[in-house]
Amino acid sequence: MPWQWVGYAFGRTLPSTMTDWVANDLTGNHAVVRHLIRGQVPFLPIYAVFMFFPGELWLRGSMVLLAVLLSLFFTASYMEENRQRRLVRHMLPRDLTNSRKAQESELVKKRYLAAHPESEASRTAAAPIAPGREH
Known part of the structure; x- marks a missing residue:
């Protein structure tokens, strides 16, 4: 070994x-x-x-x-x-990632979205920008 x-x-x-x-x-x-x-x-x-x-x-x-x-x-x-x-x-x-760290990251994301629900709504409402068309 x-x-x-x-x-x-x-x-x-x-x-x-x-x-x-x-x-x-x-x-x-x-x-x-x-x-x-x-x-x-x-x-x-x-x-x-x-x-x-x-x-x-x-x-x-x-x-x-x-x-x-x-x-x-x-x-x-x-x-x-x-x-x-x-x-x-x-x-x-x-x-492949560490399962414990992935769970912690998911928990942090859920806490953030619970504290700031407007951030998820604004992100999903915004239209995606086509590649090569950024300003």
């Missing part, structure tokens, strides 16, 4: 018997933290190479820190695209 997870971190597809695990990994609680950690695995060899560069330890550590910050930035920036790609590769719906 650890080698499967490393392969998964590098983008490999897991066996179909692990589809439920993949769905939970990509949409379950703490999926963002897991994504950021998983996104660091491919960079570990680069971090190790930086530690062998000549120079003071603080300088090499600074290089690693900069690389970690940059990789975290890009990992977070493309999180949704990577999540969708992994879902599709594992034969799961591209728009």
